[in-house]
Amino acid sequence: MREPEIFKLIERISNVLRSEQRKKYAVIGLQPIHGQVMEYLARCNKYSNTHASVADYLGLTKGTVSQTIQLLERKRYLDKTVDSIDGRVVHLTLTRTGQALVESLKPLESFRQAETLMGDQSFDNLDHALSDMLALLQQTNQSKSFGLCHSCQHFGIEQQHYLCRLSDETLVRDDVDKICRNHAAKPHS
The missing domain is CATH 1.10.10.10 (Winged helix-like DNA-binding domain superfamily/Winged helix DNA-binding domain)
Incomplete structure (x- = not known):
């Protein structure tokens, strides 16, 4: 174990x-x-x-x-x-x-150095594994995911505009890369 x-x-x-x-x-x-x-x-x-x-x-x-x-x-x-x-x-x-x-004050210099020393492939693998673990922990604890808008099931693009279908509001480009309290992860296909 x-x-x-x-x-x-x-x-x-x-x-x-x-x-x-x-x-x-x-x-x-x-x-x-x-x-x-x-x-x-x-x-x-x-x-x-x-x-x-x-x-x-x-x-x-x-x-x-x-x-x-x-x-x-x-x-x-x-x-x-x-x-x-x-x-x-x-x-x-x-x-x-x-x-x-x-x-x-960000990012922490020691973290940046460790990322560089690990190499892109190792760091990408770690990032993926930890992201999966976080999602599972949030699901288990029934806590909000606070994910990025563009990864949300409420996110859409209509007539060349970003849209939050939950609030039915148009989003500006800057919003798409921000975290949201109302985030709902897209179902895995």
């Missing part, structure tokens, strides 16, 4: 990367959770930039997310905007300063 060893390897890789991340964020007076929230907001689409979506994606309580967002807003890394249709919904977007910070 190999899974305990694989689990330990994944856990150890995660610990090494988190340690490097903690050091980077400590230099600028932030905790890793602050960076994780900003990284999520940099990657998510307009349907997924809410407090609840951040909490779901990171597996955190709404209280923890709320405190984190307040701090990031005070430091001017993000802005809050009330939804124009549903006034109860607040959207979170990174400011230019927040975007610049996220860009400056």
